[in-house]
Amino acid sequence: MRTLLGYSLLLPLIAAIGPADARGVRDADIDEVKAMKVKAAYLYNFGKFVEWPATAFEGPDSPFVIAVVGSDPFARILGETVLNKQIGDRAIRVLRLNSSDEADLRPLRRCHILFVPGGVDFDAKPMQRHCAGSAVLVVGDRDRFVAEGGMIGFVLEDGRIRFELCREALERAGLNASAQLLKLARLVEAPRR
Numbered sequence: 234m235r236t237l238l239g240y241s242l243l244l245p246l247i248a249a250i251g252p253a254d255a256r257g258v259r260d261a262d263i264d265e266v267k268a269m270k271v272k273a274a275y276l277y278n279f280g281k282f283v284e285w286p287a288t289a290f291e292g293p294d295s296p297f298v299i300a301v302v303g304s305d306p307f308a309r310i311l312g313e314t315v316l317n318k319q320i321g322d323r324a325i326r327v328l329r330l331n332s333s334d335e336a337d338l339r340p341l342r343r344c345h346i347l348f349v350p351g352g353v354d355f356d357a358k359p360m361q362r363h364c365a366g367s368a369v370l371v372v373g374d375r376d377r378f379v380a381e382g383g384m385i386g387f388v389l390e391d392g393r394i395r396f397e398l399c400r401e402a403l404e405r406a407g408l409n410a411s412a413q414l415l416k417l418a419r420l421v422e423a424p425r426r
Contacts, residue, residue: 269307271394272374272387273314276346279370279385280320284409285345289368296326300344303331307350344369349383351375368407379421384408388419397421 280297297320301308308329315325328344351374371384378386384402388395398418403410410418 266310268394269310270314273307273311275387275394275396276311276348276372277315277318277320277325279372279414280325280346282411282414283370283403284411285368286407289345289407290323291343293322295323297321297323298326298328298344299346299348300328300330302347302349303329303352307348311348346370346372349373349375349378351387370403370406370408380424382424385418390419395419399423 276299280299299311299315301311308327312327315327318325330347345368347369349372372386373379373383374387376388379397379399379402382402384399384406386397388397396418397420398410398415399421400410400415401423
């Protein structure tokens with residue numbers, strides 16, 4: 234039964250990234266575009282396997298917003314990945330934030346997933362101020378992202394892209410991760426304050 238539940242989470246991911254990409258990305262032939270496609274598919278599936286409170290949306294027709302920080306090419310790949318897809322009954326909108334400057338962070342309260350690519354120089358403190366009390370899933374792509382206060386962080390493990398998850402951080406934001414997602418994640422405890 235546990236294996237069946239794991240496969241039910243993996244099947245949408247495999248469909249989203251295609252059969253060749255489903256094996257993961259190997260160290261010897263890391264193709265950055267392929268890695269970005271895998272991460273984009275993960276973000277899409279995080280949206281499907283995390284539950285947001287109704288108050289996270291302005292109305293029944295409000296889109297599901299995924300924000301990407303920086304001028305990283307990832308936003309384009311994410312846009313292609315989610316094109317014509319939905320999360321629940323909601324259209325998906327990709328929003329690009331140019332920096333961690335206070336003025337650029339105002340849209341954060343309207344987003345549902347915030348992705349911080351690994352190469353982006355990003356000050357987490359203004360982001361945390363703007364996200365405080367909001368149901369924003371903060372996902373990052375750099376070492377120790379979850380240990381530094383993020384919610385989900387991509388890691389390379391045995392040559393494959395995996396993810397760490399801090400359940401406590403999600404719950405503090407009013408988010409609920411499905412049992413299937415928790416089984417696939419490497420669970421990390423919240424950092425001590």
